[in-house]
Amino acid sequence: MTARPRMxxxxxxxxxxxxxxxxxxxxACAPGQVDLRGPWGQAQFTVEIADTDETRARGLMHRERMxxxxxxxxxxxxxxxxxxxxxxxxxxxxxxxxxxxxxITRIHHEAQPLDETPIPGGPNVLMVLEINGGLSRQFGITExxxxxxxxxxxxxxxxxxx
Numbered sequence: 274m275t276a277r278p279r280m281x282x283x284x285x286x287x288x289x290x291x292x293x294x295x296x297x298x299x300x301a302c303a304p305g306q307v308d309l310r311g312p313w314g315q316a317q318f319t320v321e322i323a324d325t326d327e328t329r330a331r332g333l334m335h336r337e338r339m340x341x342x343x344x345x346x347x348x349x350x351x352x353x354x355x356x357x358x359x360x361x362x363x364x365x366x367x368x369x370x371x372x373x374x375x376x377i378t379r380i381h382h383e384a385q386p387l388d389e390t391p392i393p394g395g396p397n398v399l400m401v402l403e404i405n406g407g408l409s410r411q412f413g414i415t416e417x418x419x420x421x422x423x424x425x426x427x428x429x430x431x432x433x434x435x
């Protein structure tokens with residue numbers, strides 16, 4: 274291979290690496306994705322966003338299944354003390370309650386389908402991540418674990434998107 278084709282090949286390789294790196298960087302903090310980390314390792318979920326009164330009230334009601342790597346992220350306008358129930362929810366869920374810095378402050382494991390018993394999240398909750406019941410224990414997700422998401426205030430986030 275002469276010098277010119279070799280240089281073109283290198284430029285293509287460098288371009289590919291740059292584009293790949295840029296895509297990974299963007300994917301590391303996307304609105305439809307939540308990344309979690311802790312001493313147990315890392316996990317990633319593709320999420321639907323529930324950030325209006327209507328979408329938060331509907332949540333995951335009437336769904337018969339949810340992909341293992343999927344979830345729903347409830348986002349509030351300001352920290353609150355939310356309470357959930359499982360009315361019309363057909364699948365067991367783990368509920369991860371998250372503070373404004375992106376730290377998990379409480380986990381409710383395997384909420385039972387159709388149960389109307391209130392599930393309090395505690396104070397200072399900005400987000401709630403619902404995932405399939407049992408996954409928190411299976412992955413080892415614990416209170417104190419951190420999430421990364423662009424809707425957190427990046428100036429105070431424990432795990433910012435940058």
